[in-house]
Amino acid sequence: MTTPNLPDAETPELEGTVNLADIETLGRSRLDRNALEYYASGANDELTLRENRAAFARLKLRPRVLVDVSNVDARTEVLGLPLRSPVGIAPTAFHGLAHLDAEVATARAAASAGSVMTLSTLSNTPIEEVAAAAGGRFWFQLYLYTDRALSAEIVRRAEAAGARALVLTVDAPFLGRREANERHRFALPPHLRVPNAGSRERLAQMESESGSQLVNYFQGLIDKTFTWADLAWLRGQTSLPIVLKGILTAEDARLAAEHGCHVWVSNHGGRQLDTAVSSIEALPEIADEVGGEVEVYLDGGVTRGTDVVKALALGARAVFVGRPALWGLAAGGEAGVRRTLDLLHDEVRLALALCGKQNVGQVGRELVRL
Numbered sequence: 001m002t003t004p005n006l007p008d009a010e011t012p013e014l015e016g017t018v019n020l021a022d023i024e025t026l027g028r029s030r031l032d033r034n035a036l037e038y039y040a041s042g043a044n045d046e047l048t049l050r051e052n053r054a055a056f057a058r059l060k061l062r063p064r065v066l067v068d069v070s071n072v073d074a075r076t077e078v079l080g081l082p083l084r085s086p087v088g089i090a091p092t093a094f095h096g097l098a099h100l101d102a103e104v105a106t107a108r109a110a111a112s113a114g115s116v117m118t119l120s121t122l123s124n125t126p127i128e129e130v131a132a133a134a135g136g137r138f139w140f141q142l143y144l145y146t147d148r149a150l151s152a153e154i155v156r157r158a159e160a161a162g163a164r165a166l167v168l169t170v171d172a173p174f175l176g177r178r179e180a181n182e183r184h185r186f187a188l189p190p191h192l193r194v195p196n197a198g199s200r201e202r203l204a205q206m207e208s209e210s211g212s213q214l215v216n217y218f219q220g221l222i223d224k225t226f227t228w229a230d231l232a233w234l235r236g237q238t239s240l241p242i243v244l245k246g247i248l249t250a251e252d253a254r255l256a257a258e259h260g261c262h263v264w265v266s267n268h269g270g271r272q273l274d275t276a277v278s279s280i281e282a283l284p285e286i287a288d289e290v291g292g293e294v295e296v297y298l299d300g301g302v303t304r305g306t307d308v309v310k311a312l313a314l315g316a317r318a319v320f321v322g323r324p325a326l327w328g329l330a331a332g333g334e335a336g337v338r339r340t341l342d343l344l345h346d347e348v349r350l351a352l353a354l355c356g357k358q359n360v361g362q363v364g365r366e367l368v369r370l
């Protein structure tokens with residue numbers, strides 16, 4: 001079983017962590033196999049999962065020196081929301097596998113750290129409860145269901161609860177095959193609910209099937225017919241900015257911009273199409289294509305302040321972290337997620353200073369040797 005009842009206060013183990021790898025080690029140690037494999041896994045041979053990190057490591061920085069960096073400012077804005085650092089939390093399903101407080105803990109940490117949390121459709125906590133904890137610092141991620149009325153209702157609730165953007169995930173008409181989950185039949189423990197998944201009957205069905213069929217059940221929920229032409233329908237459901245998450249090419253980024261959407265460069269943390277390009281390698285062509293027109297974000301493999309700075313240099317406005325937030329949540333609930341965000345914030349400021357940059361506005365493509 002998971003140990004979902006850790007105190008939210010800083011524990012000595014958490015205080016002893018000095019980087020995100022330490023938090024990952026601690027977080028992993030607190031999870032059972034079912035949760036750990038669900039959080040950690042990528043699709044198939046996990047080549048893209050590993051490549052997300054490897055591609056960051058290959059990129060070299062070109063620092064400038066003899067700049068006054070006594071006051072480094074890492075602040076930025078995403079869709080008008082001020083952030084302390086250009087780092088937000090990516091949507092991930094089922095935070096209840098990591099901690100009793102689930103998405104509420106993550107939202108509190110994002111709020112107190114001046115970050116932004118993207119709440120997954122597949123949370124274990126109702127939208128309204130997460131919104132209350134997030135203090136306005138949340139975006140809502142939408143999985144578009146075959147049941148359009150249900151999707152419209154979820155969008156309406158997210159907007160009414162104060163979400164500042166709608167993030168439509170476009171890279172998962174089918175789920176990638178995470179083989180560890182298949183092998184060991186990933187299941188939701190019976191105490192966890194999926195309250196935004198729809199009616200009591202729908203939910204009951206999902207829960208009753210969760211013993212072995214959750215992945216198959218999810219496949220059935222998702223609308224696989226949705227195309228660019230259908231974005232007009234979604235536009236008609238909400239006045240929120242729409243961000244398309246899962247874009248990996250300049251061609252699709254162009255279409256996104258033409259449809260009035262912002263662009264989130266992502267390969268879903270290597271969980272969908274294995275051997276898809278790493279997100280940091282996909283970023284330059286996308287930023288070149290639409291960076292002047294819409295906001296561009298990135299996720300996938302970000303674990304260091306230097307990763308954040310590289311993504312900014314290549315055209316991202318901000319980055320988002322998926323697994324690192326989950327490891328923090330497992331390691332220490334709200335305090336664990338907060339520590340993850342704080343360590344990254346400190347690393348971003350140090351990386352900026354050592355690159356000779358006083359703020360994120362000074363970071364440009366010349367900072368990276370491609």
Ligand SMILES: Cc1cc2nc3c(=O)[nH]c(=O)nc-3n(C[C@H](O)[C@H](O)[C@H](O)COP(=O)(O)O)c2cc1C
Binds near residue numbers: 040267302322
């Ligand atoms: C356990 C897990 C669950 C995820 N659930 C969702 C989800 O519900 N919706 C979504 O759009 N992306 C989901 N993602 C993908 C993340 O939003 C993000 O793209 C990815 O985790 C970024 O890579 P990183 O984990 O290396 O930071 C999930 C990822 C993980 C690891």
Ligand SMILES: CCCCCCC(=O)C(=O)O
Binds near residue numbers: 122
């Ligand atoms: C077993 C249900 C899977 C829900 C999908 C959440 C997701 O996007 C993921 O990557 O996992």
